[in-house]
Amino acid sequence: xxxxxxxxxxxxxxxxxxxxxxxxxxxxxxxxxxxxxxxxxxxxxxxxxxxxxxxxxxxxxxxxxxxxxxxxxxxxxxxxxxxxxxxxxxxxxxxxxx
Amino acid sequence: xxxxxxxxxxxxxxxxxxxxxxxxxxxxxxxxxxxxxxxxxxxxxxxxxxxxxxxxxxxxxxxxxxxxxxxxxxxxxxxxxxxxxxxxxxxxxxxxxxxxxxxxxxxxxxxxxxxxxxxxxxxxxxxxxxxxxxxxxxxxxxxxxxxxxxxxxxxxxxxxxxxxxxxxxxxxxxxxxxxxxxxxxxxxxxxxxxxxxxxxxxxxxxxxxxxxxxxxxxxxxxxxxxxxxxxxxxxxxxxxxxxxxxxxxxxxxxxxxxxxxxxxxxxxxxxxxxxxxxxxxxxxxxxxxxxxxxxxxxxxxxxxxxxxxxxxxxxxxxxxxxxxxxxxxxxxxxxxxxxxxxxxxxxxxxxxxxxxxxxxxxxxxxxxxxxxxxxxxxxxxxxxxxxxxxxxxxxxxxxx
Numbered sequence: 001x002x003x004x005x006x007x008x009x010x011x012x013x014x015x016x017x018x019x020x021x022x023x024x025x026x027x028x029x030x031x032x033x034x035x036x037x038x039x040x041x042x043x044x045x046x047x048x049x050x051x052x053x054x055x056x057x058x059x060x061x062x063x064x065x066x067x068x069x070x071x072x073x074x075x076x077x078x079x080x081x082x083x084x085x086x087x088x089x090x091x092x093x094x095x096x097x098x
Numbered sequence: 099x100x101x102x103x104x105x106x107x108x109x110x111x112x113x114x115x116x117x118x119x120x121x122x123x124x125x126x127x128x129x130x131x132x133x134x135x136x137x138x139x140x141x142x143x144x145x146x147x148x149x150x151x152x153x154x155x156x157x158x159x160x161x162x163x164x165x166x167x168x169x170x171x172x173x174x175x176x177x178x179x180x181x182x183x184x185x186x187x188x189x190x191x192x193x194x195x196x197x198x199x200x201x202x203x204x205x206x207x208x209x210x211x212x213x214x215x216x217x218x219x220x221x222x223x224x225x226x227x228x229x230x231x232x233x234x235x236x237x238x239x240x241x242x243x244x245x246x247x248x249x250x251x252x253x254x255x256x257x258x259x260x261x262x263x264x265x266x267x268x269x270x271x272x273x274x275x276x277x278x279x280x281x282x283x284x285x286x287x288x289x290x291x292x293x294x295x296x297x298x299x300x301x302x303x304x305x306x307x308x309x310x311x312x313x314x315x316x317x318x319x320x321x322x323x324x325x326x327x328x329x330x331x332x333x334x335x336x337x338x339x340x341x342x343x344x345x346x347x348x349x350x351x352x353x354x355x356x357x358x359x360x361x362x363x364x365x366x367x368x369x370x371x372x373x374x375x376x377x378x379x380x381x382x383x384x385x386x387x388x389x390x391x392x393x394x395x396x397x398x399x400x401x402x403x404x405x406x407x408x409x410x411x412x413x414x415x416x417x418x419x420x421x422x423x424x425x426x427x428x429x430x431x432x433x434x435x436x437x438x439x440x441x442x443x444x445x446x447x448x449x450x451x452x453x454x455x456x457x458x459x460x461x462x463x464x465x466x467x468x469x470x471x472x473x474x475x476x477x478x479x480x481x482x483x484x485x486x487x488x489x490x491x492x493x494x495x496x497x498x
């Protein structure tokens with residue numbers, strides 16, 4: 001039973017979107033198993049729905065929104081530290097995603 | 099039974115406000131123009147202007163479109179006297195529409211104080227007539243509505259943007275023209291979007307406009323993506339694009355506009371905001387208000403502004419309806435927000451319900467109800483250098 005704080009936007013997606021924040025150390029069910037948040041995750045951020053290999057496309061809304069730059073474990077935070085754009089690099093402040 | 103009442107203009111359009119604009123034609127006239135507007139605070143006297151001293155066809159076209167916008171009833175132009183802006187041409191274009199207009203040249207009238215006094219006298223003379231002007235019945239089909247998202251986060255594409263899209267679908271069904279924009283925030287969705295074009299030739303134009311944006315931003319080295327987008331959970335420009343694209347709703351796309359082009363029919367239009375030619379003047383739009391100015395130049399009476407992180411801006415000339423996508427932001431900033439779309443995320447409302455609420459609010463605001471940003475006195479405005487080629491023949495539907 002997927003944690004109600006997580007939202008699946010399209011059946012083919014490999015990420016889930018947070019409807020509410022999850023605190024560091026909290027356990028949550030990502031639908032195919034359980035994970036523990038290794039950092040505080042804010043509303044609107046994404047976690048992996050399954051293991052994602054380096055080079056694999058990230059799917060949200062059923063569309064490709066980027067490429068994994070390193071392996072991402074199921075339940076892990078999917079963001080600027082492990083995903084790159086296929087178009088232009090993302091600008092973020094230095095401590096983003098860590 | 100008409101929906102509301104509007105101010106008739108000589109070109110056949112109607113306005114939902116009757117603003118007197120005070121427009122500086124170069125930065126050196128900005129202070130004088132601002133001082134004049136401050137003497138009429140809380141009345142519909144709005145400050146707009148162009149800061150540059152050197153010629154720019156786009157700025158000239160934008161100022162003409164804005165000073166003859168249906169929400170504008172008169173204009174006061176402030177010139178220093180030696181800038182490149184063609185004040186005479188702009189004044190003639192405004193006068194030709196029957197609106198009261200005057201140019202004050204600061205060098206000629208004798209400096210700051212004299213220019214402020216003369217400007218104040220002009221506004222005092224014409225404002226009462228604008229405030230007392232008769233309104234005629236107006237229909238939803240006569241409206242032009244724009245949409246923009248700013249301060250987007252991971253909630254924007256799930257709640258606020260699709261809700262704005264539902265409102266667009268409803269307004270288009272009633273005959274309104276609706277405009278979505280920022281081709282640089284459609285990068286990655288161009289093929290899905292092109293599939294909604296009314297003609298194959300328009301589909302090619304839509305794809306080309308996004309390809310142009312991708313090239314332009316790649317040259318700049320940045321996407322249309324701010325640090326706060328990442329803090330809010332957005333990871334890439336194509337992710338932001340997918341969310342932004344939802345603002346367009348589900349109607350067929352009937353045309354592609356560039357700033358200053360007026361939609362000839364109702365229906366859904368894309369506004370191409372990325373300059374043509376080589377990268378010359380830096381960022382296509384340095385902030386959200388630059389985009390709002392361009393939507394207004396295409397005749398937008400009202401703009402729907404979707405924010406997740408929490409923007410506070412309004413605009414000169416056309417009211418801004420703020421749709422808050424993020425429930426946490428809404429709780430912090432409710433005073434600035436017209437619509438709480440974040441409740442969709444918490445299961446308290448359906449998309450369609452919020453879409454209907456936005457549509458109803460558009461008609462209420464068109465009828466004179468004040469938006470939050472109007473109430474708070476927000477009248478942000480910016481206009482910068484750009485360069486565009488005219489749109490191609492495939493871009494517009496035949497006028498009705």
